[in-house]
Amino acid sequence: MSDSLVSPFTARRGYLLAGTAALLGLGGCAATRSTERAEPYANQEWLQSSANRIANLSLRDNLQSVRRVQTTLYRRNPREWRKSAASIEAATQRAWDAVLTGPALPELRGATGIDAIRLAFDTSPQGYQGDRVAALVVGWASMLKQANGDTWDQTMLDGINAENSYRAARNFEISLWLISSKTGADGQPLLLATEISERGRNLVADRELSKVVARLDLLAAQADEKYRRAALDFGQNWIMGVVMPFYTLIPR
Secondary structure, three states: OOOOOOOHHHHHHHHHHHHHHHHHHHHHHHHHOOOOOOOOOOHHHHHOOHHHHHHHHHHHHHHHHHHHHHHHHHHHOHHHHOOOOOOHHHHHHHHHHHHHOOOOOHHHOOOOHHHHHHHHOOOOOOOOOOOHHHHHHHHHHHHHHHHOOOOOOOOOOOOOOHHHHHHHHHHHHHHHHHHHHOEOOOOOEOOOOOEEEOOEEEOHHHHHHHHHHHHHHHHHHHHHOHHHHHHHHHHHHHHHHHHHHHHHOOOO
């Protein structure tokens, strides 16, 4: 007899196996597909949880936002980079070397975080005379590192402190307000950033610093409920790993 009967169970199992194979095939293609934000796997990732990875990606994007704001501020306030370097590129590199590798900028006298930001906006007669944009970069970057568990690359031994992340978000909001409102002794804006005029629109500082605030607030909310989510994730993984395979075998 050329035709054979196939039980519903056997057919269902065949469909499941075929579907799984198709998904694995698609997953293999997707894994090799290149995107603008793709990064190669690193050995360090085996020491990171999903929450660690999200925090590290958020830190990466926040530092990129700070760099974009720095470039905009230097272009609109050339007197600042001229205080310490021969070009915007050299001044940018000097600031990030101080942030990532050292040595610290001598004009900051060891100030980091909110203290460096205060110096950047100090307009007293004997106030800060150094590169104000570099002071902002050092202050912002060190706050981001502290919010990331005081590390540039989280592992499972680290974690987000909800209070630090929330406080950093508020400090970025205050920084944006000071950039747009603080004036010097001559009554002119201390730092030019936002521009809306017949020459065009420049909203880089507003847009990028607002992104930083949003990411920090999301991380703070996630850190606030990390223990509840850990319990829920354990329960969900148990159900999906133990119960669901049996459920899929039930004939319908």
